[in-house]
Amino acid sequence: MFSIPFLDIAALQSATGTVQLPGSKSISNRVLLLAALCEGQTTVLHDVLASDDTDAMLTALQTLGCEIERQAQQVRITGLDRQSLPAQAQLHLGNAGTAMRPLTAALALLVGPGQAFELTGVARMQERPIGDLVDALRQLGCAIDYLKNPGFPPLALRAADPQKLQASGSIQIRGDVSSQFLTAMLMALPLVAKERDYVIEVVGELISKPYIAITLNLLARFGIVVRNDNWQRFTIAAGSRYQSPGQLHVEADASSASYLVALGGIASDPALGQAITIEGVGEDSIQGDIRFIDAARQMGVHVETGPNWLRVQRGQWPLKAIDIDGNHIPDAAMTLAVMALYAEGTTRITNIASWRVKETDRIDAMVNELSKLGAVVDSGPDWISVAPPAADAWRSASIATYDDHRVAMCFSLAAFNPASVAVRIEDPRCVGKTFPDYFEALFALAQPKPNAVPVICIDGPSASGKGTLAAHVAKQLGFHVLDSGALYRVAGVAARQRGLDIAPEHAPALADVARSLQLVFDGERVLLDGRDVAAAMRSDAGSRDASLISAIPAVRDALLQWQRERAALPGLVADGRDMGTVVFPDAPLKVFLTASAEHRAERRYKQLISQGFDVKLASLREELEARDLRDTTRAVAPLKPAVDAKVLDNSDLSVAEATEQVLQWWRQAYAGAAFATLGHD
Numbered sequence: 283m284f285s286i287p288f289l290d291i292a293a294l295q296s297a298t299g300t301v302q303l304p305g306s307k308s309i310s311n312r313v314l315l316l317a318a319l320c321e322g323q324t325t326v327l328h329d330v331l332a333s334d335d336t337d338a339m340l341t342a343l344q345t346l347g348c349e350i351e352r353q354a355q356q357v358r359i360t361g362l363d364r365q366s367l368p369a370q371a372q373l374h375l376g377n378a379g380t381a382m383r384p385l386t387a388a389l390a391l392l393v394g395p396g397q398a399f400e401l402t403g404v405a406r407m408q409e410r411p412i413g414d415l416v417d418a419l420r421q422l423g424c425a426i427d428y429l430k431n432p433g434f435p436p437l438a439l440r441a442a443d444p445q446k447l448q449a450s451g452s453i454q455i456r457g458d459v460s461s462q463f464l465t466a467m468l469m470a471l472p473l474v475a476k477e478r479d480y481v482i483e484v485v486g487e488l489i490s491k492p493y494i495a496i497t498l499n500l501l502a503r504f505g506i507v508v509r510n511d512n513w514q515r516f517t518i519a520a521g522s523r524y525q526s527p528g529q530l531h532v533e534a535d536a537s538s539a540s541y542l543v544a545l546g547g548i549a550s551d552p553a554l555g556q557a558i559t560i561e562g563v564g565e566d567s568i569q570g571d572i573r574f575i576d577a578a579r580q581m582g583v584h585v586e587t588g589p590n591w592l593r594v595q596r597g598q599w600p601l602k603a604i605d606i607d608g609n610h611i612p613d614a615a616m617t618l619a620v621m622a623l624y625a626e627g628t629t630r631i632t633n634i635a636s637w638r639v640k641e642t643d644r645i646d647a648m649v650n651e652l653s654k655l656g657a658v659v660d661s662g663p664d665w666i667s668v669a670p671p672a673a674d675a676w677r678s679a680s681i682a683t684y685d686d687h688r689v690a691m692c693f694s695l696a697a698f699n700p701a702s703v704a705v706r707i708e709d710p711r712c713v714g715k716t717f718p719d720y721f722e723a724l725f726a727l728a729q730p731k732p733n734a735v736p737v738i739c740i741d742g743p744s745a746s747g748k749g750t751l752a753a754h755v756a757k758q759l760g761f762h763v764l765d766s767g768a769l770y771r772v773a774g775v776a777a778r779q780r781g782l783d784i785a786p787e788h789a790p791a792l793a794d795v796a797r798s799l800q801l802v803f804d805g806e807r808v809l810l811d812g813r814d815v816a817a818a819m820r821s822d823a824g825s826r827d828a829s830l831i832s833a834i835p836a837v838r839d840a841l842l843q844w845q846r847e848r849a850a851l852p853g854l855v856a857d858g859r860d861m862g863t864v865v866f867p868d869a870p871l872k873v874f875l876t877a878s879a880e881h882r883a884e885r886r887y888k889q890l891i892s893q894g895f896d897v898k899l900a901s902l903r904e905e906l907e908a909r910d911l912r913d914t915t916r917a918v919a920p921l922k923p924a925v926d927a928k929v930l931d932n933s934d935l936s937v938a939e940a941t942e943q944v945l946q947w948w949r950q951a952y953a954g955a956a957f958a959t960l961g962h963d
């Protein structure tokens with residue numbers, strides 16, 4: 283997961299490959315709760331989504347005393363024992379609608395005399411309506427108080443009035459704000475439907491119906507058969523009792539699949555043998571969002587399906603604009619709004635009023651962010667229309683994501699824009715709600731346009747702190763790191779292992795060694811042919827050999843390609859001596875890091891002393907000055923700032939200050955002018 287302030291997505295060209303999708307949020311949170319409601323019975327759930335929303339549900343169930351064992355994607359749950367519910371519990375449910383709504387209903391019926399439960403969430407959750415559900419529960423005698431604003435969480439639950447609970451067998455609930463209210467009632471009522479039927483009548487239009495279908499399907503798996511009269515009236519029969527299915531497999535998430543279906547439709551060219559294969563969800567899915575593929579097909583995307591897989595390729599290009607009622611696929615329909623950037627004509631998505639009360643006001647969010655890119659966008663209370671920018675009207679944009687995972691995921695697809703304008707996704711961590719590794723999955727499938735991967739070069743003399751600075755900058759940007767100094771050290775070790783003397787006369791053999799290095803940098807470990815050589819390369823002999831081998835032009839040439847290939851999505855921070863001058867001459871940001879010999883000697887001195895080495899400051903300084911002289915005057919790739927490098931003297935800067943300076947340059951260098959005019963610098 284990229285837990286960083288923003289993620290720059292390079293101009294992307296194509297996509298191909300196979301992806302195994304994480305579990306469905308809607309199914310995971312439903313089955314976690316259903317399993318918890320199977321009093322005393324154990325259920326083993328497989329392929330459960332691990333994300334912020336499922337964490338919210340799991341943590342709440344644990345707080346309530348549920349026994350849960352979690353191993354990777356497998357969760358073993360023993361159902362709650364009513365008698366041992368805690369007297370008090372405070373449940374923080376983040377922004378998970380699938381936790382807040384169903385838990386409210388179940389706990390409103392479970393809470394006993396003398397017990398009190400509070401349910402709350404993030405600030406946005408406190409703006410997401412829950413009044414229709416509370417009104418329905420109050421008809422049953424449930425005691426629910428609003429702790430802040432009427433109609434919204436946080437809520438306090440106390441024991442229901444038992445007489446009223448038995449008296450009211452028919453409950454009315456509104457269905458036009460969120461289907462999750464009805465889902466919540468359907469999952470809670472089996473807890474009380476012992477002696478009599480309970481009937482739920484939906485008032486007004488029921489939106490997002492396919493989510494009710496998921497609920498009914500999963501209830502049946504847990505032994506509860508609900509009569510559905512035309513989506514208007516639902517009957518839970520007397521004698522209903524939760525019965526664990528023992529084991530249950532969670533399908534992959536069909537809403538998450540929409541971004542990858544769109545990816546294939548935009549960027550997988552069948553003529554080049556490209557396709558996106560999505561595993562874990564397919565035509566047999568119980569999730570309504572699988573119907574996104576119909577909309578994608580209407581836009582011209584080629585989709586093949588199997589029971590639990592999808593294979594997607596570009597069909598018609600540009601895509602066809604469509605006019606679609608998005609009510610049945612409220613989450614996946616957002617993806618259509620971004621696909622519209624690649625369609626001929628204006629795409630209209632209607633009947634999506636619920637977008638306004640989800641993670642953010644999604645209609646406004648889509649209008650704002652699509653407009654930044656230059657699209658022609660319009661909207662109303664329950665619709666949005668999108669026409670792509672004219673060829674010369676694309677603008678680079680820093681996409682605000684409103685703590686909404688779907689905004690972040692959708693807009694990553696804008697990076698295929700024909701104008702190659704830069705796309706920056708702010709707060710990419712928000713995808714943690716349902717698809718924590720979304721960007722990793724995207725980068726594994728997508729290929730950048732030639733030379734589009736952003737590279738930051740940090741060159742400089744010995745002990746200037748390049749490595750530390752590179753690591754800090756890379757961490758902030760989510761980029762890879764190339765420590766080219768380490769590369770020469772490994773080349774030296776490899777040469778010694780093959781019994782070669784490191785001298786100019788062996789240049790061809792040494793270059794062969796360099797060319798064929800089988801190398802993996804894995805945290806602190808450096809694997810050469812599968813063996814860790816970290817200690818050898820950092821020894822004194824390793825340093826001497828690195829210095830010798832790096833002075834051999836044929837070796838430098840041999841390693842050039844290997845270094846260039848490290849420029850992988852989303853980007854690279856390369857540190858060394860000739861990164862900006864030789865290896866990545868087109869890098870958008872080159873930093874030449876210096877510090878006075880006095881400061882560098884002092885830093886190295888402190889470092890070595892703290893490691894227990896007996897060294898003298900004066901001789902360290904002499905060594906550094908001698909090395910500087912050698913480095914700056916050598917014939918091959920002498921150490922010098924690239925003409926377009928920014929010189930950073932960090933003699934008096936902390937690592938944090940130096941990092942901030944580089945990031946500031948980066949924010950400007952990478953499409954900076956365009957972002958700056960949008961106030962997002």
Ligand SMILES: O=C(O)C1=C[C@@H](OP(=O)(O)O)[C@@H](O)[C@H](O)C1
Pocket residue numbers: 307308309379380459460461462465489490493612613636
């Ligand atoms: O029941 C569910 O799992 C969901 C129902 C839908 O909400 P609405 O019914 O509020 O549209 C959907 O947007 C949400 O992501 C998940």
Ligand SMILES: C=C(OP(=O)(O)O)C(=O)O
Pocket residue numbers: 377378379380613640641688716
């Ligand atoms: C609306 C969504 O979430 P929630 O389950 O919180 O309603 C969503 O995932 O798009």
